[in-house]
Amino acid sequence: MNNYGWGLPIRASSFAGQIDFGILLIHAAMALIFVLWGVFFAYLLVRYRRRAGTPAQREEHHASSQGGFWANNAGELKSLMPDVLVMLFEIALIVFYAFPVWRSIKMSPPDPKDADVVVEVTAEQFAWDVRYPGPDGKFGRAKPELVHFSNPLGLDRTDPAAADDIFVANELHLPVGKKTLIRLRSKDVVHDFFVPEFRLKQDAVPGLEIPMWVVPTRIGHYELACAQLCGFGHSLMRGDVYVESPEDFQKWLASRAALKPAPPSASNNSGGF
Numbered sequence: 001m002n003n004y005g006w007g008l009p010i011r012a013s014s015f016a017g018q019i020d021f022g023i024l025l026i027h028a029a030m031a032l033i034f035v036l037w038g039v040f041f042a043y044l045l046v047r048y049r050r051r052a053g054t055p056a057q058r059e060e061h062h063a064s065s066q067g068g069f070w071a072n073n074a075g076e077l078k079s080l081m082p083d084v085l086v087m088l089f090e091i092a093l094i095v096f097y098a099f100p101v102w103r104s105i106k107m108s109p110p111d112p113k114d115a116d117v118v119v120e121v122t123a124e125q126f127a128w129d130v131r132y133p134g135p136d137g138k139f140g141r142a143k144p145e146l147v148h149f150s151n152p153l154g155l156d157r158t159d160p161a162a163a164d165d166i167f168v169a170n171e172l173h174l175p176v177g178k179k180t181l182i183r184l185r186s187k188d189v190v191h192d193f194f195v196p197e198f199r200l201k202q203d204a205v206p207g208l209e210i211p212m213w214v215v216p217t218r219i220g221h222y223e224l225a226c227a228q229l230c231g232f233g234h235s236l237m238r239g240d241v242y243v244e245s246p247e248d249f250q251k252w253l254a255s256r257a258a259l260k261p262a263p264p265s266a267s268n269n270s271g272g273f
Helices: 016-047 074-079 081-106 246-257
Strands: 117-124 127-132 166-169 171-175 180-186 191-195 200-204 210-214 220-226 238-244
Touching (some): 117 200, 127 171, 127 238, 171 246
Parallel strands (some): 117 180
Antiparallel strands (some): 180 210, 191 200, 220 238
16 A cells, blocks of 8 residues: 555545645644744844843833833733734634534534445454445344354344345445445444544444544545554554445445355354443
């Protein structure tokens, strides 16, 4: 995967540009502030350098009954202007950029009826369990008592809606240009779903199903990493994300649907979420 260079990873989602704009804007503003403060400090070093016959002394300010607070403290107030300007910039950045972008990405997932693809991703130590609805378009029933190493999600294959569900481990396939709704869950501890090229990062919290969405814009192979320390095998918790053409995606789904899993034996069931 040649997705990384000297700068940020390649952009592979519809909102990656919005995220990059904020990152670059903040870095540019901090660089500008650094340069301006450096120039100002250099000016002070030269302007108030030590000179022969010029003693260092502190300038005393005495409150005048003729002036007011503003008149007597004009110099101190002027010195606060750089801080005020930085504060106004940060407020504007939050109000006009951060809030709208956060809302559009994090707070406005598509309704399942409006999504082109709906996929369920369940994190566990130390793997990503991915489930697609089968040809019926419905997710089937899952039961904690059916969880087994051969049935990580506890799918009840006696349920007609679950009998054709498609399960893959550490492998997420998405069609390019299609809005995908991802239902994120965790079986054990807090994990973090992170695909750098998508600029998509979200904690998976036990007991919660967290919706997130993405529209992939670039066909390719990407890495799904866990970005939250989750145990001794954290560094090994990775998966592959394949963005394909809609036709290739449908072919892959059909090939997986052709693999009919056998219902799990009740004698082999153990454990739970």
